[in-house]
Structure formats: structure tokens, C-alpha cells
Amino acid sequence: MSSDGNGGYQPSEVEAKWQGRWDERGTNRFTSDALQTAENRYYQLMMFPYPSAEGLHVGNIFAFTGADVHGRFQRLTGKRVFEPIGFDAFGIHSENFALKQGIHPMDLIPSNVANFTRQLRQIGGMFDWNHTVDTTDPDYYRWTQWIFIQLFNAGLAVRKEAPVNWCPSCMTVMANEQVIAGRCERCDTPVEQRRIAQWFFRITEYAQKLLDNLERIDWSEKTKKAQKNWIGRSEGAILHFPIQDRDGSQIEVFTTRPDTVFGATYMVLSPEHPMVDEVTGEDQAEAVAAYRKQATAKDLVARQKVEKIKTGVPTGGYCVNPATGEPIPIWVADYVLMEYGTGAIMAVPGHDQRDFDFAQAMGLPIVRVVAGEGDGADTPLTEAYVGDGVMVNSEQFDGVAVAEAKPAIGAWLAETGRGETTVNYRLHDWCISRQRYWGPPIPIIHCEACGPVAVPEADLPVVLPRVEDFKPDDSGVSPLARVEEWYRIDCPQCGAAARRETDVSDTFLDSSWYFLRYPSTDHHDVPFDRELVRSWLPVDCYIGGNEHAVLHLLYARFITMALHDLGHIDFDEPFIRFRAHGTIIREGAKMSKSKGNVIVPDGIIEKYGADTFRTYLMFLGPYEEGGDYQDEGIQGPHGFLHRLYDTVTTAVDLENHEGSRNPAVADPDVERKLHQTIRQLTRQIPELGYNTSIAAMMEYLNVVRAGGRTAQRSEVEPLVVMIAPFAPHMAEELWEHLGHTDSIFDGANWPAFDEAKTRETSVKLAVQVNGKLRATVEGPTGMDQDAAEAAARSDENVARYLDGATLKRVIYVPNRLLNFVVEQT
RNA sequence: GCGAAAGUGGCGGAAUUGGUAGACGCGCAGGAUUUAGGAUCCUGUGGCUUCGAGCCGUGGGGGUUCGAGUCCCCCCUUUCGCACCA
Numbered sequence: 001m002s003s004d005g006n007g008g009y010q011p012s013e014v015e016a017k018w019q020g021r022w023d024e025r026g027t028n029r030f031t032s033d034a035l036q037t038a039e040n041r042y043y044q045l046m047m048f049p050y051p052s053a054e055g056l057h058v059g060n061i062f063a064f065t066g067a068d069v070h071g072r073f074q075r076l077t078g079k080r081v082f083e084p085i086g087f088d089a090f091g092i093h094s095e096n097f098a099l100k101q102g103i104h105p106m107d108l109i110p111s112n113v114a115n116f117t118r119q120l121r122q123i124g125g126m127f128d129w130n131h132t133v134d135t136t137d138p139d140y141y142r143w144t145q146w147i148f149i150q151l152f153n154a155g156l157a158v159r160k161e162a163p164v165n166w167c168p169s170c171m172t173v174m175a176n177e178q179v180i181a182g183r184c185e186r187c188d189t190p191v192e193q194r195r196i197a198q199w200f201f202r203i204t205e206y207a208q209k210l211l212d213n214l215e216r217i218d219w220s221e222k223t224k225k226a227q228k229n230w231i232g233r234s235e236g237a238i239l240h241f242p243i244q245d246r247d248g249s250q251i252e253v254f255t256t257r258p259d260t261v262f263g264a265t266y267m268v269l270s271p272e273h274p275m276v277d278e279v280t281g282e283d284q285a286e287a288v289a290a291y292r293k294q295a296t297a298k299d300l301v302a303r304q305k306v307e308k309i310k311t312g313v314p315t316g317g318y319c320v321n322p323a324t325g326e327p328i329p330i331w332v333a334d335y336v337l338m339e340y341g342t343g344a345i346m347a348v349p350g351h352d353q354r355d356f357d358f359a360q361a362m363g364l365p366i367v368r369v370v371a372g373e374g375d376g377a378d379t380p381l382t383e384a385y386v387g388d389g390v391m392v393n394s395e396q397f398d399g400v401a402v403a404e405a406k407p408a409i410g411a412w413l414a415e416t417g418r419g420e421t422t423v424n425y426r427l428h429d430w431c432i433s434r435q436r437y438w439g440p441p442i443p444i445i446h447c448e449a450c451g452p453v454a455v456p457e458a459d460l461p462v463v464l465p466r467v468e469d470f471k472p473d474d475s476g477v478s479p480l481a482r483v484e485e486w487y488r489i490d491c492p493q494c495g496a497a498a499r500r501e502t503d504v505s506d507t508f509l510d511s512s513w514y515f516l517r518y519p520s521t522d523h524h525d526v527p528f529d530r531e532l533v534r535s536w537l538p539v540d541c542y543i544g545g546n547e548h549a550v551l552h553l554l555y556a557r558f559i560t561m562a563l564h565d566l567g568h569i570d571f572d573e574p575f576i577r578f579r580a581h582g583t584i585i586r587e588g589a590k591m592s593k594s595k596g597n598v599i600v601p602d603g604i605i606e607k608y609g610a611d612t613f614r615t616y617l618m619f620l621g622p623y624e625e626g627g628d629y630q631d632e633g634i635q636g637p638h639g640f641l642h643r644l645y646d647t648v649t650t651a652v653d654l655e656n657h658e659g660s661r662n663p664a665v666a667d668p669d670v671e672r673k674l675h676q677t678i679r680q681l682t683r684q685i686p687e688l689g690y691n692t693s694i695a696a697m698m699e700y701l702n703v704v705r706a707g708g709r710t711a712q713r714s715e716v717e718p719l720v721v722m723i724a725p726f727a728p729h730m731a732e733e734l735w736e737h738l739g740h741t742d743s744i745f746d747g748a749n750w751p752a753f754d755e756a757k758t759r760e761t762s763v764k765l766a767v768q769v770n771g772k773l774r775a776t777v778e779g780p781t782g783m784d785q786d787a788a789e790a791a792a793r794s795d796e797n798v799a800r801y802l803d804g805a806t807l808k809r810v811i812y813v814p815n816r817l818l819n820f821v822v823e824q825t
Numbered sequence: 826g827c828g829a830a831a832g833u834g835g836c837g838g839a840a841u842u843g844g845u846a847g848a849c850g851c852g853c854a855g856g857a858u859u860u861a862g863g864a865u866c867c868u869g870u871g872g873c874u875u876c877g878a879g880c881c882g883u884g885g886g887g888g889u890u891c892g893a894g895u896c897c898c899c900c901c902u903u904u905c906g907c908a909c910c911a
């Protein structure tokens with residue numbers, strides 16, 4: 001249905017025409033040679049999509065369009081822009097959907113990819129379809145496996161048994177980053193803890209570097225902050241508490257407050273702590289066993305409830321406070337987590353609220369070791385005191401300020417081997433095993449004699465076999481373990497019978513290196529061509545959602561650092577610049593299938609065209625914040641593009657009819673506005689200020705058309721270039737109409753502005769009396785204060801307010817305002 | 826609970842960073858053209874108003890300043906991170 005009443009702009013025709021031309025001419029594609037020889041390179045990357053069965057949603061289109069606008073703008077300024085796209089198609093999401101539909105993912109994914117490709121072409125992205133990736137293609141995951149092997153050989157991939165997060169609904173383990181408030185990020189099921197041997201990447205080795213490098217990359221502050229918090233560096237000390245009556249046995253605790261050690265009146269072990277049995281006395285054995293059983297049965301949500309009343313049992317064992325030499329009881333309680341620090345704490349109830357609550361509940365002693373302002377050594381505590389003060393009840397350290405006591409007590413304990421200062425991170429090693437089917441098999445062969453052996457690189461890929469029964473189960477073992485003919489294999493080292501690793505790797509591994517692959521998809525013998533990587537990477541501008549702030553973005557940085565240290569690439573940060581786009585809501589509410597308020601892009605593109613849709617999405621709010629999609633709102637950009645089309649075609653027609661008989665006379669108002677508009681867009685588009693850029697173009701077009709005037713070529717040709725990043729098809733069409741034969745993205749230059757021509761010749765000056773607006777007067781730009789005052793005083797209304805008052809002061813801001821400060825007499 | 830960001834017309838959102846609040850657009854109202862229109866084109870549109878460039882107005886309350894949406898303090902609300910992290 002065309003809403004066009006004047007026979008002009010027909011989006012569907014224009015868009016089909018130009019998508020066809022781009023394809024035929026290879027406008028957006030790089031040949032293998034071009035990738036190698038291009039100058040002035042710019043790598044514009046957007047987070048690649050997961051190709052769902054539903055097709056692209058508005059959020060995808062919003063995200064991709066914003067990135068595409070940026071890429072197209074860069075191209076118009078003379079860069080050779082590489083803007084690839086691909087598909088992140090492995091993972092539990094696809095697998096679950098396949099299970100639900102009863103379609104094998106190997107059949108499902110290709111049709112999803114085909115549909116996404118169709119839609120991505122339809123929205124007019126400047127994608128290089130010669131260089132796409134599909135993470136489920138053996139030609140791609142072969143190299144995902146290769147990366148695993150590089151890390152394995154470097155000791156950065158280790159198999160260890162540790163408490164891991166188990167989602168009972170997805171029936172697989174998951175990384176810490178994938179657990180949100182104790183629940184599975186995918187299905188919201190409360191996550192359990194299990195002890196299963198898993199493959200981990202030792203990302204913690206890079207904790208400090210991941211933190212330090214944040215200082216020098218151009219990323220949204222929000223995202224950097226999220227990473228910083230996730231890494232969670234904290235400085236403190238490991239203190240050794242000898243177990244009473246057990247020679248040489250000791251328990252280590254991590255604390256950020258070694259200064260309060262004199263106040264440690266008991267110790268708490270996490271229920272999972274390996275030394276629980278050792279310290280538990282006979283009398284308590286049964287109670288401790290019961291408590292541990294109950295604690296491990298609880299899921300993480302239940303266990304991590306802060307408000308819940310603290311529980312725990314005494315072990316009957318004692319250890320010695322290394323500062324006081326006094327014995328203190330050892331308890332087991334689930335408020336201490338095995339995953340953080342050493343899984344054991346020294347409890348200082350006087351100065352830690354959690355310990356305080358526990359001590360009160362259990363009747364344990366509370367000792368004050370820090371006195372705040374006005375407190376004495378024995379001032380009773382009604383809650384934990386965490387403020388500043390001086391040490392008390394701490395023997396030789398009494399009277400020392402907390403700030404000095406921290407290093408002093410730390411040093412004192414270190415001297416005598418009772419502890420050492422240390423840095424602890426909240427970040428954990430990255431668990432990459434998944435007991436599922438739809439992922440790249442981890443390229444390891446388990447041999448009784450040799451242990452885990454990497455699959456020889458020449459044997460890659462380890463192809464995921466097509467199996468019909470790929471449903472996961474609760475056993476903690478991957479479905480691939482059912483495929484005997486696949487997992488039976490000889491050890492590549494000793495030739496003995498061995499078996500393949502049957503776990504597959506985390507989807508986040510697939511996406512942690514795809515940006516390295518894009519320029520090298522023509523190369524089948526290497527994961528990435530060294531020269532291409534050197535010349536195209538790191539990525540110049542990366543755009544994606546902030547929901548990946550601590551998942552994908554952290555992993556991609558880690559893999560980049562590891563590959564750098566292993567000598568495969570020469571940079572250690574993958575993305576020079578990262579910006580997160582916002583999210584789109586609809587008429588004040590989140591879009592969701594259950595509410596039935598999801599926008600179906602296909603229908604909108606059919607009705608209004610991709611250019612209008614793109615322009616509207618970029619117009620409805622600041623790109624980095626997102627905005628509210630109001631169904632009626634699209635009328636604005638729709639009308640704007642129609643008017644623009646008419647204005648340009650009319651100008652060209654007129655030129656053709658009248659030719660040089662009617663030489664163009666520059667209209668100073670239009671020319672000034674044009675240069676102001678160019679200036680604004682030139683500054684704002686690189687900063688992703690799209691909504692205001694579009695508003696500026698609308699303003700300009702309004703000036704061009706004011707009073708029904710007809711435009712001249714020189715007034716609209718630059719506007720056609722400026723609209724091109726937003727409405728590329730229409731810009732091409734108008735560019736052709738203006739007499740050009742090649743693509744606007746090859747033939748046009750981003751217009752330049754002349755600062756002199758942006759200057760207003762006259763200004764409206766606000767005239768205030770005591771800060772209240774009383775008049776505006778017009779005068780030449782840059783008039784001096786005397787002239788301004790004279791003009792202002794001659795205004796009737798101003799004069800009325802100045803009459804009979806004493807002038808105290810005059811504030812003059814040239815070209816802006818004049819403020820008379822008066823006092824009534 | 827901690828951390829961050831944000832609260833501006835009927836709505837989405839602007840505001841050169843301390844200088845005429847409400848750009849641009851939607852919606853609405855009036856008009857033109859039209860067989861018709863959910864098309865196109867003008868005009869108007871924060872509230873109150875004694876219609877005066879008068880008063881009020883950027884979540885609420887205080888403050889700094891000639892002047893505050895913008896800076897400072899307190900409070901409220903919303904959104905998003907993190908959440909027994911020792």
C-alpha cells in the first residue's frame with residue numbers, strides 16, 4: 001500500500017533498484033585483493049546476531065542501523081569501510097528451540113540464516129556479503145577449536161573439579177557471568193552448585209591487565225564500570241589461623257581488614273570448605289553433616305538471600321587467633337561462600353555487620369577493636385562499627401589510626417609468617433564446558449596413560465556429528481557421550497584406545513574471536529591472515545548492547561590478550577572504541593511476545609520503506625539511550641523523506657527546463673543554514689548524535705522550502721549526501737537524479753562547511769531587567785555594549801522597568817543577552 | 826543494601842554546557858486544496874490570565890548567582906548494574 005499521492009517517491013521501487021545495483025556493482029563488497037590493498041581502512045563492527053526463527057526484531061534493526069549509519073558516514077568522509085556481518089548460531093537457545101519444534105538444528109539454522117540474510121539486505125545495511133561468518137560452519141569452528149588448543153598448550157585451559165553452576169532446566173553447567181542473581185540468565189531457573197570436572201579458561205591470570213587496560217580504551221563509561229565491578233579487585237591479606245591441637249595444620253582466610261584481627265572472635269568455614277571434616281569434633285559430626293547437606297541442597301537464590309536469618313553450626317573445633325594467641329571456635333555457615341576468597345573467614349563481629357548478626361544469633365562474643373569519635377575501648381556495640389577511628393583492645397596497636405594500623409598490623413603478621421598482603425578478585429576462571437549438543441566439540445582426547453591430549457591441529461575440525469537424539473539429561477554428561485562410534489578414538493600420542501571429550505564449548509567462545517576472522521574468510525588454511533589482521537585490526541568502532549558488558553566483551557578482551565601473548569597478533573585490546581546502543585520500548589512499555597506489542601519489521605518496511613524505518617529509528621531518541629517507538633511517530637520521517645524527494649526532483653527538473661537562463665542567486669539565509677547544518681552533522685554523527693542530526697536536516701529542509709520557494713541544486717545536493725547514511729537507497733536515487741553515475745558512497749564527499757558562512761549577520765538579543773525577560777532587540781552580530789544598551793533602552797517595555805529605578809549593574813553577554821540589574825527606589 | 830544514570834508540554838525528545846526553556850517530530854485545533862482521505866500544503870499549539878512581553882513553569886524542598894533545566898545540599902520516584910565479595 002503506497003501512501004503516495006503525488007506520484008513521486010516510491011520507496012519499494014527505489015529500494016529494490018538500489019539493493020540490486022549494490023549487489024551487481026559490488027558496492028559494499030571487498031574482493032580478496034581489495035582487502036589487502038585498501039588504504040585509509042576503517043573497520044566498523046556490530047555485534048553479530050543470533051539468527052532466531054522469528055527473524056530480526058526491532059532491537060536488532062535499531063542496533064544495526066546505528067552502526068551502519070556510522071560506517072556509511074565514515075565512508076563518505078573518505079574511509080574504506082569494512083562492515084561485515086555474521087551469525088552466532090550455536091548455543092542452547094537454538095538447541096532448545098530445535099528440541100521444542102522437533103527440527104534438527106542442522107536443518108533449522110540454515111533456514112534461519114537465510115531469512116536473516118534476506119532481512120539484513122532489506123534494511124539496506126552496507127554489509128560485505130563476501131565476508132560473513134557462521135559459527136556453526138566447520139570451516140569456522142575448526143578455528144574456534146584451534147584457539148582452545150592454543151590456550152591448552154599454553155596452560156590457559158585447564159580441567160579441574162570445582163563447584164560449578166548447574167542449571168537444572170538447561171541441564172548443563174554455566175559460567176559465573178551467565179548466572180544472574182542466582183538464576184540462569186537464559187531460563188531464569190534457580191541455579192544449583194555441583195562438583196563436576198570442567199574445562200576452565202584461566203581468565204583470572206589476566207584480571208589485573210583486564211582492569212588496567214580499561215584506562216586506555218575508548219569505551220562507554222558505563223561498560224567500563226560494569227567490567228571493573230565484575231573483576232572486583234580488592235586489596236587485603238591472607239591470614240593463617242593454626243588449628244588447635246593439630247600441628248602444622250592451618251586455615252587461611254582472606255580479609256580486607258587485617259587491622260581488625262584482634263577482634264576476630266570466631267572463624268567460619270563455608271559448607272563446601274575441604275577442611276570442614278578435619279576440624280569437626282566427634283560430638284558435632286552429625287550436626288555438621290546435616291547442615292552441609294541442607295546447605296548444598298539449596299539453590300543459589302535461596303542461599304544468597306541477604307535478608308534471611310543466618311544459620312550455622314559449630315564444628316567443635318578451635319583455631320588460634322594469630323594476633324591474640326587465643327583459641328576461637330570454628331563454625332560452618334552458609335553465609336560464607338566457597339567461591340570467594342579462601343572460602344573461610346575470620347569473623348570480626350564488632351566491625352562487620354554479617355558477623356555481628358551471626359554472633360548475636362549464636363551468642364558469640366563481640367569485641368570492639370576500633371573506637372570511633374567519642375567511643376572508648378568498651379563502648380558497647382549495637383551494630384557493627386565500620387567507620388574510621390583508632391585501634392583499641394589491640395595490644396601494642398592501641399591508639400593507632402585505622403589507616404595506619406592496616407599496613408602496620410599486616411606487616412607485623414607477615415614478619416612472623418602469620419599472613420601476607422594480597423589482592424583478591426571477584427572474577428573467576430571462565431567455565432567453558434557445556435554438557436549439551438549444539439556447540440563445537442572441545443578438541444581433547446582423554447587417554448588413560450597420557451591424560452588429556454589436544455587433537456592434532458591437522459585433524460581439525462572435530463566435526464560435530466549429526467545425531468538425532470541430542471536431548472540433554474541430568475547426568476552431567478553431554479549427549480555426545482551416547483555416540484560411541486564418535487567418541488572412541490586412539491590416543492594421538494601413544495596410540496592406545498582413548499575417548500574424545502564429549503562436552504562442547506560455551507557459545508561465548510565462538511563470539512570471542514569472530515572479529516579476527518572476518519577479514520580472513522577467504523583464507524582456509526589459517527584462522528586469520530597475519531597481514532590482514534595487522535592492517536585491519538583492532539576494530540575501529542564496535543557497537544552492541546550493554547547486556548554483553550561483562551560477558552562477550554570481557555571474554556573477547558581475554559582471548560585477544562591471550563593470542564597476543566602467544567604471539568599470534570600484535571595488539572592486546574580488540575576494540576579501540578566501543579559504544580552501547582540503547583533499547584527500544586514501545587509506547588512506554590517493554591516489547592514482549594506475551595504482551596503482543598512486538599513490532600514486526602517486515603510490515604513496516606513494506607508500508608513505509610526501509611529508509612523511512614531507519615530514519616525513524618534513528619530519530620526517536622538518542623542512540624545510546626534508545627527510545628519509545630510510537631506507531632504514529634513514523635509519520636514525521638515519512639513526510640520528511642517525501643518532501644526531500646520532491647524538493648530535489650523539482651530542483652533538478654527546473655534546472656533542466658530553465659537551464660542557465662535563470663542563474664542561481666544564493667539566498668544568504670539558506671546558505672547560512674546549510675553551513676550550520678553541515679557543521680552540526682559533521683560534529684554529531686561521529687558521536688552518534690543521530691536524533692538531533694536528523695532534526696537539523698528537517699530544520700534545514702524547512703528553511704529551503706519556506707514560503708513555498710523552489711530549491712537550487714547547490715542547496716540540496718549536500719543534503720542528499722548528508723541523508724545518505726540514514727536513507728541510503730533514496731540518497732542513491734536522488735544522487736542519480738542529480739546526474740551522477742556512480743554510487744553516492746563512492747562518488748560523493750561529505751560536504752565541507754565554511755565557518756564564515758555559518759555566522760549570523762544579525763542577532764536577537766534578550767533584554768532582561770533583574771533576570772526577567774522584558775524584551776528582545778535585534779542588532780548586528782557582535783555589536784558593542786553601548787549599542788546594545790541604547791537599543792534596549794529605546795524599547796518601551798524596558799524603559800518602563802528602568803524608569804524610576806537605580807541602575808546597579810549591567811551584564812552584557814555579546815550576541816546573547818543584556819541584563820539590567822536595578823534597585824527600585 | 827551498594828553503585829550508576831535519569832526525572833523537561835498531551836506524547837517522543839531538544840537546549841551552543843551557567844545566558845530568551847520546550848528545537849525537531851508526533852498528536853491536537855483551525856484553514857486551503859480535494860469526489861474522498863489515515864494524502865498534500867499553510868497557521869496555531871506549556872499552564873494560568875484582568876490578554877500586559879502579566880504571573881507561574883524543567884520530580885519536591887533549600888542554597889549559590891545579576892541570571893539555574895544546567896552548579897551545591899537534602900528528599901522523592903523510575904530504570905539499569907552488583908548483591909552475605911569478607
